Amino acid sequence: DVKVTQSSRYLVKRTGEKVFLECVQDMDHENMFWYRQDPGLGLRLIYFSYDVKMKEKGDIPEGYSVSREKKERFSLILESASTNQTSMYLCASVETQYFGPGTRLLVL
Amino acid sequence: GENVEQHPSTLSVQEGDSAVIKCTYSDSASNYFPWYKQELGKGPQLIIDIRSNVGEKKDQRIAVTLNKTAKHFSLHITETQPEDSAVYFCAASKGGFKTIFGAGTRLFVKA
Numbered sequence: 001d002v003k004v005t006q007s008s009r010y011l012v013k014r015t016g017e018k019v020f021l022e023c024v025q026d027m028d029h030e031n032m033f034w035y036r037q038d039p040g041l042g043l044r045l046i047y048f049s050y051d052v053k054m055k056e057k058g059d060i061p062e063g064y065s066v067s068r069e070k071k072e073r074f075s076l077i078l079e080s081a082s083t084n085q086t087s088m089y090l091c092a093s094v095e096t097q098y099f100g101p102g103t104r105l106l107v108l
Numbered sequence: 109g110e111n112v113e114q115h116p117s118t119l120s121v122q123e124g125d126s127a128v129i130k131c132t133y134s135d136s137a138s139n140y141f142p143w144y145k146q147e148l149g150k151g152p153q154l155i156i157d158i159r160s161n162v163g164e165k166k167d168q169r170i171a172v173t174l175n176k177t178a179k180h181f182s183l184h185i186t187e188t189q190p191e192d193s194a195v196y197f198c199a200a201s202k203g204g205f206k207t208i209f210g211a212g213t214r215l216f217v218k219a
Binding site for chain 1: 206209
């Protein structure tokens with residue numbers, strides 16, 4: 001079974017903090033994705049990566065950056081967290097075939 | 109821009125009844141239509157998908173239909189059970205890395 005894991009299920013951070021969300025997949029997939037999920041808005045693509053050190057902006061990249069140093073790991077970075085980044089963050093691999101369990105982030 | 113509309117936002121059915129969720133999409137180039145089930149505290153799980161060269165696909169109690177002319181597709185769940193209670197998302201993709209998701213339908217199955 002493919003497994004996509006995310007480093008934290010719940011996070012509480014303060015405005016202005018730098019936040020790292022980590023995602024790891026165990027099936028040697030090339031494509032990995034970060035989405036945010038908000039009520040009534042569905043899932044929106046933040047960034048994706050199709051290879052190590054390769055990244056592309058999605059629909060809502062502002063305020064975020066990503067890092068893909070190893071094939072199995074894709075990190076989402078909030079350089080300076082803001083309250084409007086309070087959301088559920090979902091990592092996926094192979095486009096939208098496999099999702100992680102999500103990280104619920106609260107920014108105070 | 110491209111979008112996917114999903115209805116209803118909430119659906120309540122009696123155990124054993126059928127449930128239907130409908131989606132419409134705007135981009136006529138879309139050719140792949142997956143459906144996801146998201147249970148509380150979990151990430152979305154792909155449950156069924158359909159490609160544009162097929163009008164209908166069935167997997168046990170779940171079926172999906174696609175009408176490319178009208179640009180809409182539907183999820184049908186028959187003989188619903190309490191464990192079918194979840195949020196269901198439709199999506200549309202035209203290949204590449206771009207998938208547009210519907211806003212979700214919260215399904216309640218009453219025992």
